[in-house]
Each structure stands twice: as C-alpha cells, then as structure tokens.
Amino acid sequence: MITDLFPATLFTQLDKLSRFFVWRRRPLHESIATALQSADARHHAVNQAHQHTLARLEALIQSHAQLTEQQASTTAELDSTRQALLDARHSLEKLQTKLRQDQEQAKLRFDALSTQHSLLGQERDQLEAARLTLEQTLEVTRVELLASTEATESLQQSLARHQQTNAELAERFQALQQRHGDTWTRFELISRLLAARPQESAGLARFRELLATDYMAFAESESSLAAEAKALTLLQSIEQELALLVSFPDVRKRTIVGIIGGFSSGKSEFINSFIHDPQVRLAVGLKPVTAIPSYVLATDERMIRGYSASGGHINLDVDFYKNVSHAFINSFSFDLKSLMPFMCVGVQMRPECLSDICFIDTPGYNPPSTAAEHSQGDRRTAVQFAQQAESIIWLIGLDSNGTVPDSDLEFIQHIGVEGRSVYVVLTKADLKAEEDIDDILEEVQNRLDDEGIQIEGISAYSSTLREEVAYRKVSLLEHFARINRSGNTRQHLEKRLGEVFAMYDEAIQADIAALKAQKVAINGLRLDCLEFGGQEVYERMLAPIDKLTLSLSTSPLEAWLKESRRLHEAFSEAVQQTAAALEAG
Structure with missing residues (x-):
C-alpha cells in the first residue's frame, strides 16, 4: 500500500539525504515534503472512494433485502390466489x-x-x-x-x-x-x-374470502360488541352491493334510494307511479307480494334481471316478473331467495328527476302472522337492503290510522339514519279528505320532532292518481331533483365499512377503558390496605390483589382492536380494488 501512495524516487532521495552534508539537505527536504503532500492527497482521495464504495454496498444490501421481502410476499399472494382458483373450480364442478x-x-x-x-x-x-x-x-x-x-x-x-x-x-x-x-x-x-356464471372480480372474491374466514374468526373470538349481528348484516349488504356493481356497473353511477315501510304501505305501487313502461309493473296486492328485493332504475331500454347467489344473472321476461310474488316463492320446496336474492329492473322513468337514482323495493318489514313460512325472513331482508341506501323514502299508508306507527319508528331507529337524508311520504292520500290531510301532516311532523328524527320533508301522495296532494318543507319531486346526482360508490361503501368497524373500535376501547379504571381502583385498594390495615394486612392482601390485577390485562383487547383495524383496512382494499377495476373497465 505504501509503494502505491509514494513515488519510487522518494526512497532514493531519502537514501541520499542520509549521506549528504547539511548544506545540501534543504533541496532534498523540500522535494520529500512535496512528495509526502502529494501522497497524502492521493490517500485522501482513495479514502473517499472507499467510503463511497461502502455506502453503495450498504444501499445495495438494503435494496436486496427489500426485493427479497417483495419476492416472498408476491409468492405468498400467488399461492393464495392459486388455492382460491382451485377451490372455485372444485365448487363449480360440484355445481355442474x-x-x-x-x-x-x-x-x-x-x-x-x-x-x-x-x-x-x-x-x-x-x-x-x-x-x-x-x-x-x-x-x-x-x-x-x-x-x-x-x-x-x-x-x-x-x-x-x-x-x-x-x-x-x-x-x-x-x-x-x-x-x-x-x-x-x-x-x-x-x-x-x-x-349463471358470475363476473370475474378479484376485489369481490377477496371481500368474500375476508368475510367468510378472517372476519368470522374475529367475530367468534371478540366479545365486546353486543350488536355483532348488525355488523354482519352490514357487511353482507356491502357484499351484495359489490356483486351488483360487478355484474351491473351502471348502478355505481346512481344514488341508491331505499323505499321502506311496513306491510301494505304501498311501496311497489309508489314506484309504479314513476314507471312509464305500461308493461312493467311491480306486483301489488292486499297480501304480501314483494318477495324478492328489486333495484329499479331509469334506462333507455327495458331490462329485467334475476341475480343468483353466486353473483351471476339471467334475463327475465315481463310476464315472469309480474308473477314473482310470495305465492310463487311458496310454490317451491325451498326459499327461492336463497338462490335468487335480488332482481334488477331497468325501465323508462322521469329523466328530469330520476335519471341518476336507483330505487330499492324492499319487502314489508312486518309481514302478518298469517303469511307463509318464507315471508318471516322479510324483516331481515328489509334491514339488509335498507342499509345499502344513501337516501331513504319512508312510506306510511294513510289507510291505517293517519299517524306514525310505533313499529315504523322502531325499524327506522334500527337501520339508522345518520348521514342519510330521510323523506316521509304518506301514501294513499286519495283515501282521505283534503281538509284532514293538513292535520295529519302536522301530527306526523310533531311526532317525528318528538322522536328527534330529522327529515327533508313530508308529502301526501296518491300513487294511483300519480299526484301530490300536499307537502311540508320540500315537495316530493323537488326532493328527487336534489338527490338526483351521480353517486360515489367507493366513498359510499367506504363510509359504510367505517360504520361497521367504528362500532367495534368504540366497544373494544370502552372495554379497555373499563379495565384500566378497574386497575386504578385496585391500586387504590392496595394503598388503602397499607394505610388502614397496616403492613400485615397489606402483605396478606398483596397476592390476591396482584392476581386480580393480572386478570385485568388489556392485551387481548388491544390485540382485538389491532385486528379490527387490520380487517377494516383489508376490506377497504378489497372495495377499492373492485371499484378501481370497474372504473378502469
């Protein structure tokens, strides 16, 4: 290394310096000093090159570690996808x-x-x-x-x-x-x-996998949330909405409006009053008729589809659709809704106020006790589909008692109206005298104010006459015009996911806070034992108090909270993946 830094002449000059007289050593000294300075400069340059090489080596090592980690992650994802495809193929072979x-x-x-x-x-x-x-x-x-x-x-x-x-x-x-x-x-x-073959969607498949495996395992182990059935219903309704979006992407551009109400409140007849196609009519009658929920939206061409539980769909003719009622479903030896959970109807409707709206016609949430066996699940179906809606039209039949039924209030509070507009329609207004309608509107408004339910307006409407008799605040058509805008499906689904996991986070954090409060109380008990009982009592109570403190560990709850947030992120990624694929298509 020394011979690389110093020139060969330097050693010759040093040898001469040992033999020369004093008066001749100054030129040699200056020559040697110059050579040493040059060698020091080269040494500094070599040292900098060495440090730069070490930095590059460290960067390459880090890059290699990242690439190795990415390769392992990609391999795991490929194995998971391959297994899912094999399972799907096996299921398809069984079905065939x-x-x-x-x-x-x-x-x-x-x-x-x-x-x-x-x-x-x-x-x-x-x-x-x-x-x-x-x-x-x-x-x-x-x-x-x-x-x-x-x-x-x-x-x-x-x-x-x-x-x-x-x-x-x-x-x-x-x-x-x-x-x-x-x-x-x-x-x-x-x-x-x-x-019927379902549309391919990696995001939807991922959502279903998370719901069937990770979430169910989490729900079985976690015990903080009391309303776990409501959370599961919300996630299942999001899954159904994703399936509809995959097979019918046009829905993602619409504002979802849920038509809700009790048995015989006139939901189907209300939607019929806005349909221009004389051949397409939702089934109506005195008995429960809305058996399978239907998405109804304005389209240029008539379109009627039935959607299978697997995500596929079939086209239906008008005559068949008219006969899909509770009586038809009861003619099967099983619940047809388990095979065909919902339908989609595209017809010509009023474009000026309904072009970007998609109605959901749901079954009455309170079927009579005399209804057939398959009707008893109508409430669960009504809840599940009503929770998909971004806006709610709440129908109350004026042929009953002219006020808000308690069962309607209980149902509205059950599905929740936070963050969603609610408009009340008093149907069958043609059955009441005009002088009575103002009093009924006043009574309904007062009842809703007492219950703390915020509404956009109230309308007394006749579906058979297709006209509005009276209204409060905002007319029905004006309300439709306000909400008739392109929907943001990704944002809507993200918000509903947030509602589900916010319930879990609040419940778990409340339990954590309760445990911490108990620990504080136990620490106070420990000090009280020492202060009032003396050293002997303190030592005797120390072991039980320590055992009790250990039993109040928040670690399991904190683990559940972490898993809840992981699941929220995973479900959100699946929704984003589905929406991104639809937007790209």
Missing part, C-alpha cells in the same frame, strides 16, 4: 354435477308425466268411445222400446253419470297440464340460475 343430476331427475319426472298424460288421453278416448256407443245404444233402445219409459230414464241417468265422469277427467287433465307447465317454469328458472 348437481345440475346434471337435477336435469336428469327433472327429465325423468317429465317423462313420467308425459306417460301419465298419454294414459289419461287414452282413457278419455275410451270414455268418449264408450259415450258414443251408449248414445247409439240409447237411440236403438228408443226405437225398440218406446213403450218402456223407465228403461229410457235409466239409460239417460247412466249417460249423465258417464258425462260427469268425463267432465271430471277433463278437469283432472287440465289440472295436470297446468301443474306440468308450472313445474317446467320452476325447473327452467332454477336451471338458469344455477348455470
């Missing part, structure tokens, strides 16, 4: 196998019914032939036995019996034909729903 089996069973039933139909036809032909023979025999008997009145009457009675039998058989044949047609309709619907 079950579909083939159902088709084979249906074909066997159809063949059996066809055979029975043929047999009945043959029996009818035989009876018809027998009837003709009897008529011929009767004619011959009349000619031969004109004098025998009793025999003629007997034969006439016999003929009447055969005609009655023939009529009964004809009725049975017609009933079998009707039953066969209904069976085929139901079979075709189920087959199409099972065969």
Whole structure:
C-alpha cells in the first residue's frame, strides 16, 4: 500500500539525504515534503472512494433485502390466489354435477308425466268411445222400446253419470297440464340460475374470502360488541352491493334510494307511479307480494334481471316478473331467495328527476302472522337492503290510522339514519279528505320532532292518481331533483365499512377503558390496605390483589382492536380494488 501512495524516487532521495552534508539537505527536504503532500492527497482521495464504495454496498444490501421481502410476499399472494382458483373450480364442478343430476331427475319426472298424460288421453278416448256407443245404444233402445219409459230414464241417468265422469277427467287433465307447465317454469328458472356464471372480480372474491374466514374468526373470538349481528348484516349488504356493481356497473353511477315501510304501505305501487313502461309493473296486492328485493332504475331500454347467489344473472321476461310474488316463492320446496336474492329492473322513468337514482323495493318489514313460512325472513331482508341506501323514502299508508306507527319508528331507529337524508311520504292520500290531510301532516311532523328524527320533508301522495296532494318543507319531486346526482360508490361503501368497524373500535376501547379504571381502583385498594390495615394486612392482601390485577390485562383487547383495524383496512382494499377495476373497465 505504501509503494502505491509514494513515488519510487522518494526512497532514493531519502537514501541520499542520509549521506549528504547539511548544506545540501534543504533541496532534498523540500522535494520529500512535496512528495509526502502529494501522497497524502492521493490517500485522501482513495479514502473517499472507499467510503463511497461502502455506502453503495450498504444501499445495495438494503435494496436486496427489500426485493427479497417483495419476492416472498408476491409468492405468498400467488399461492393464495392459486388455492382460491382451485377451490372455485372444485365448487363449480360440484355445481355442474348437481345440475346434471337435477336435469336428469327433472327429465325423468317429465317423462313420467308425459306417460301419465298419454294414459289419461287414452282413457278419455275410451270414455268418449264408450259415450258414443251408449248414445247409439240409447237411440236403438228408443226405437225398440218406446213403450218402456223407465228403461229410457235409466239409460239417460247412466249417460249423465258417464258425462260427469268425463267432465271430471277433463278437469283432472287440465289440472295436470297446468301443474306440468308450472313445474317446467320452476325447473327452467332454477336451471338458469344455477348455470349463471358470475363476473370475474378479484376485489369481490377477496371481500368474500375476508368475510367468510378472517372476519368470522374475529367475530367468534371478540366479545365486546353486543350488536355483532348488525355488523354482519352490514357487511353482507356491502357484499351484495359489490356483486351488483360487478355484474351491473351502471348502478355505481346512481344514488341508491331505499323505499321502506311496513306491510301494505304501498311501496311497489309508489314506484309504479314513476314507471312509464305500461308493461312493467311491480306486483301489488292486499297480501304480501314483494318477495324478492328489486333495484329499479331509469334506462333507455327495458331490462329485467334475476341475480343468483353466486353473483351471476339471467334475463327475465315481463310476464315472469309480474308473477314473482310470495305465492310463487311458496310454490317451491325451498326459499327461492336463497338462490335468487335480488332482481334488477331497468325501465323508462322521469329523466328530469330520476335519471341518476336507483330505487330499492324492499319487502314489508312486518309481514302478518298469517303469511307463509318464507315471508318471516322479510324483516331481515328489509334491514339488509335498507342499509345499502344513501337516501331513504319512508312510506306510511294513510289507510291505517293517519299517524306514525310505533313499529315504523322502531325499524327506522334500527337501520339508522345518520348521514342519510330521510323523506316521509304518506301514501294513499286519495283515501282521505283534503281538509284532514293538513292535520295529519302536522301530527306526523310533531311526532317525528318528538322522536328527534330529522327529515327533508313530508308529502301526501296518491300513487294511483300519480299526484301530490300536499307537502311540508320540500315537495316530493323537488326532493328527487336534489338527490338526483351521480353517486360515489367507493366513498359510499367506504363510509359504510367505517360504520361497521367504528362500532367495534368504540366497544373494544370502552372495554379497555373499563379495565384500566378497574386497575386504578385496585391500586387504590392496595394503598388503602397499607394505610388502614397496616403492613400485615397489606402483605396478606398483596397476592390476591396482584392476581386480580393480572386478570385485568388489556392485551387481548388491544390485540382485538389491532385486528379490527387490520380487517377494516383489508376490506377497504378489497372495495377499492373492485371499484378501481370497474372504473378502469
């Protein structure tokens, strides 16, 4: 290293310096000093190059560590995605196998019914032939036995019996034909729903995976939140809304407006009053008719779809949609809503105030006790879909008692109206005298004020006449015009996710605060033992107090709080991934 820094002549000069006289050493000294300074400069440059090389080496080591970590993360994600695809393929194969089996069973039933139909036809032909023979025999008997009145009457009675039998058989044949047609309709619907393929969405798949695994594990272990069922319902409604957005992206541009109300409040007839297409009508009636929730929005072309539980959809015709009621659902041996949870209807509506609005027609939350078995889940369905709405239209039928039912107030408070506009519509206004409507509006306004429920306005509206009789604050159409704006689905879903996990955070933090307060109280007890009981009492109580203090550890709660925030972030990423894919498409 020394020979690299100093020139070779320096050593020669040093050798000379040892032999020269004093008077000749100054030039050599100056030459040597110059060489040493040059060597010191080169040494400084080499040292700086060395430090720069060390810095680059450190940066390369850090970059290598980051790349190694990214490679491990990418490998884990690829393995997870590969496993999810394998599971989905396995599930699809199972569904296809079950579909083939159902088709084979249906074909066997159809063949059996066809055979029975043929047999009945043959029996009818035989009876018809027998009837003709009897008529011929009767004619011959009349000619031969004109004098025998009793025999003629007997034969006439016999003929009447055969005609009655023939009529009964004809009725049975017609009933079998009707039953066969209904069976085929139901079979075709189920087959199409099972065969409907969902749209591909990595974000939606991730959301469903989080809901089925991570969240359920968290909910089973966490015990701070009392309203855990409400949190699960909110997450499930977000999942359904994501599925609808994936298969029908146009919905994400609309403001979701929930039409809510009790049984027979006129929700379906209210939406019908804004539909211009005379052939499309939501089912109405005195019995519960809204069986499957429907998204209704304004479109240029008519569109009716049924959405399967797997996320796929099928197109439905108008006649079929008109028949989708509780009675139709009850004709199945299972709850059809588990296979087709909701429908989407696009029709021509008033563009000036409804072009960017999507209605949700929900079942009545309070079906009568006489309703069929599958109707008893209507409240759960109404809650789940009402919580999707950014704005609420609250319908109250004026054919009841002209005031706000307690059950309506309980339902509104259950679904929550914070951050959402609420507009009250008193339907069936044509059933009340005009002089009574002002008093009813006043009474409803006072009742809502007493309950602390903020509303945008109240309207007395007749769906059959399609007109507003009276209103308070803001008219119905003006309210629609205010909320008729493009929706921000990502922001809406993020807000609803925030509501879910805010409940968890508040509940867990409240438990943590309670435990900390108990610890403070225990520390006070420890000091009291020492102050008032003396050293002996203090030492005797020390072990139980320490044991009690250890049992009040906040570590599990803090772990749950951390997991809650992780889940919130993961769900939010899945929503953002889904929305980003839709926006990019």
